[in-house]
Amino acid sequence: MQMSWQRCIDRKLGLGAAVNILIVISCLPLGISSNYEDFGRGTTFPGNMMHERYKRSVDMEMSHDPTLCLKDRPYVWCLPSDYNKEKHPFTYFHLMNETLPLNYNFKFVIDEISNINDKAQTLSFAMYFAVSWLEPRLVINSSASEWTEEKTGPKDQVNESPVNLKYLWYPELEIYGLETFGIQRVLKEMSGVRVMKNKTINYELGVRVTISCKMMFDDYPLDAHMCQFQVGSYYDTTETVICSSEFLYNAERQRSLQHFIQLEPLPEQYSIVNLPSGHYAACGFQVRLQRKQMQYQIQVYLPSFMFVVTSWVSFLIKPEVVPGRMALLVTLFLVLINIFNSVREQAPISSRLNAVDLYLVVCVFFVFSALMEYAAILMLLKKRRKPKRTIDEGLKTIFPIAARNGDVNQPVQRPERKKNNYAVSPRAAPDTVTPHKQALCDNIDAWALWISPPVFLFFNLVYWVAYRHVNEFEFDNT
Numbered sequence: 001m002q003m004s005w006q007r008c009i010d011r012k013l014g015l016g017a018a019v020n021i022l023i024v025i026s027c028l029p030l031g032i033s034s035n036y037e038d039f040g041r042g043t044t045f046p047g048n049m050m051h052e053r054y055k056r057s058v059d060m061e062m063s064h065d066p067t068l069c070l071k072d073r074p075y076v077w078c079l080p081s082d083y084n085k086e087k088h089p090f091t092y093f094h095l096m097n098e099t100l101p102l103n104y105n106f107k108f109v110i111d112e113i114s115n116i117n118d119k120a121q122t123l124s125f126a127m128y129f130a131v132s133w134l135e136p137r138l139v140i141n142s143s144a145s146e147w148t149e150e151k152t153g154p155k156d157q158v159n160e161s162p163v164n165l166k167y168l169w170y171p172e173l174e175i176y177g178l179e180t181f182g183i184q185r186v187l188k189e190m191s192g193v194r195v196m197k198n199k200t201i202n203y204e205l206g207v208r209v210t211i212s213c214k215m216m217f218d219d220y221p222l223d224a225h226m227c228q229f230q231v232g233s234y235y236d237t238t239e240t241v242i243c244s245s246e247f248l249y250n251a252e253r254q255r256s257l258q259h260f261i262q263l264e265p266l267p268e269q270y271s272i273v274n275l276p277s278g279h280y281a282a283c284g285f286q287v288r289l290q291r292k293q294m295q296y297q298i299q300v301y302l303p304s305f306m307f308v309v310t311s312w313v314s315f316l317i318k319p320e321v322v323p324g325r326m327a328l329l330v331t332l333f334l335v336l337i338n339i340f341n342s343v344r345e346q347a348p349i350s351s352r353l354n355a356v357d358l359y360l361v362v363c364v365f366f367v368f369s370a371l372m373e374y375a376a377i378l379m380l381l382k383k384r385r386k387p388k389r390t391i392d393e394g395l396k397t398i399f400p401i402a403a404r405n406g407d408v409n410q411p412v413q414r415p416e417r418k419k420n421n422y423a424v425s426p427r428a429a430p431d432t433v434t435p436h437k438q439a440l441c442d443n444i445d446a447w448a449l450w451i452s453p454p455v456f457l458f459f460n461l462v463y464w465v466a467y468r469h470v471n472e473f474e475f476d477n478t
Helices: 005-012 017-039 047-065 088-096 163-165 295-316 320-345 356-378 389-397 400-405 435-471
Strands: 102-117 122-134 158-159 175-177 178-183 191-196 200-212 224-233 241-249 259-265 274-276 278-281 283-291
Touching: 017 175, 088 102, 102 224, 102 259, 102 283, 163 191, 175 178, 175 200, 175 435, 200 224, 224 241, 241 259, 241 278, 241 283, 295 320, 295 356, 320 356, 356 435
Parallel strands: 102 241
Antiparallel strands: 102 122, 122 200, 158 191, 175 224, 178 200, 191 200, 224 283, 259 283, 274 278
16 A cells, blocks of 8 residues: 555654655655545546535435435436426427427416505405416326325325425516515415426415506596406517416405405406517406495485585575575585585595586586575665665764754764654655566576576486496496
8 A cells, every 4th residue: 555645754754854855855756646545536636526525415415306306216206307497398398299389377266355545546455376387397107196196186186395396497477567466474385386297387376466557537436447467477478478367256255345346357458468578478367346336425416416406495585585595505505615625635636527526516506506696686686775865964963063063073962862863865765676676586586496406407317327337337246
């Protein structure tokens, strides 16, 4: 056996200094060959030792990979040793005589629509989100008993831990208009992986999703909206990837919200998303929303209608009863203004005057018209309140002594009150209204009473017919 370099030095040291230098030089070849032996058999350089260590670590990692196909290891399914999870499955379609495009199959089990935010224009819901795809590189053991035993899943399917997903290729997806995407957790993430005998992999998650929804509030509160949930491949266009989907929704589990809710398949015009980078396939479902109107009809429409009808009572009150008629009209006018302001604060932003604002504005206009009609009558009756005396006559009546002396600025004593002190002057206007003016005022009230109800009723007919388009779809929810 060859001696090590250190033993060579120890054995030959003890001679002179010059001789010792020669001894060290003579031991160098021995030391080099000794180090080669220490690195291991077949090793030629120290860098190769690092390569061997990396290779051993990779072999160890592969030996711990439960999805890898290894000799003498029983398996239901496994991955070949050259499996690369960075490569797309459609590059291996030749293994199964398949052709492009690859199909992503989505399944959505919607638990409920949890929130509809008018201000933010968002829609939130909880659901089970599942996607499946074909993986031609899977090695399937068709004779394994797990394919027939239901304890590991349905027939021809086996359930796997979601941890194994890190060894597999899985699609990169995009949800269009996504605001938030959260995976539900109890003790662990609510997720699972299922491998099928036909080399299909299914990945399922329990999630809470919030998406943006374009809402138009010009018809508020008689509005209806359409919200689309679209999901598809992030990178692959329709040339390489397409998709299909189905959904389940149980309306009995839906909590009561301010809208009627109906889910339907995604319309054809939303199945393709056109972007500058290409055309992408999209799958999902559409949510149809219609606002519940009973609350607004009882709290806003009915009181406003009744206030306008009440304002017509003023046409039956005599114009001479100024306090009663003015109090009625002014009170109704202010109450309608208050209702309008409160509704306006709660209403979402719209591009123009929305439906309830239009109705309230018309109601305010009818009450205001009744108030202006009474103001016109008072203008016609204004001559009744003509002063009975001129200013000079009034001063002479109040200051009689000063008037006789010609100096009205002198202090005088208050004269004794006489019965005829305020007798009607011969030039005073008579305290009566001409029959023509009285008939005109009565005719104005009569015409207002005959014209206002038909016009207002005609407006209501046109209003509710014009906004009937939001009720053209029947909803199953109550």
